[in-house]
Structure formats: C-alpha cells, structure tokens
Amino acid sequence: MRERWFGATGRRIPEIALEGEVDVSGALVLDSVDDEALRRAHAEGRPVVVRAATAEEVKAALARPEVAAAIVTDRSLLDLDLTELTYG
Secondary structure (H helix, E strand, C coil): CCCCCCCCCCCCEEEEECCCCCCCCCCECCCCCCCHHHHHHHHHCEEEEECCCCCCCHHHHCCCCCCCCEEEEHHHHCCCCHHHHHCC
C-alpha cells in the first residue's frame, strides 16, 4: 500500500482510502481538484483529500502533489495500479 504525507501533520495515510476508514479530520475535503483551494491549503500545511468515483478521478487527484489521498466509496478502486494507469 502506497502512502503519502497528510499535510504538515507528520502522519502518513494510504494514497487511496475507502471513505470512513481513514481519519481525515482537519483536512480540506474536495469533490474535485480546485487549484486555488489546493494551493491555499497546501501553503498552510493543511492536508487535502479529494473524493473520487472513477479510476480517472483517482489518477487526476493523485497527480497533484498537494493531495494527500483520494477518498473512494468503491472498494475495487483500492486495487488500482496507478503506474499502469499513468504510463500504460
């Protein structure tokens, strides 16, 4: 399981997590990638998580270094091979 830093908290969390299974308290939770909100939160050291419903949404969210995790409701998205999805 690949992990990412959870903002400036010193914690690491899974880069793809099932909604409700990871504590995202204090994070900015977005439904899509919003550049201005991402930049502002990142500059403040605040963690950012993005909800994603498809493999492409997960890929887009995790392409942003400011994003700590993609939060999904479909358990099958936990098994995505991001390297394969990104590079073919």
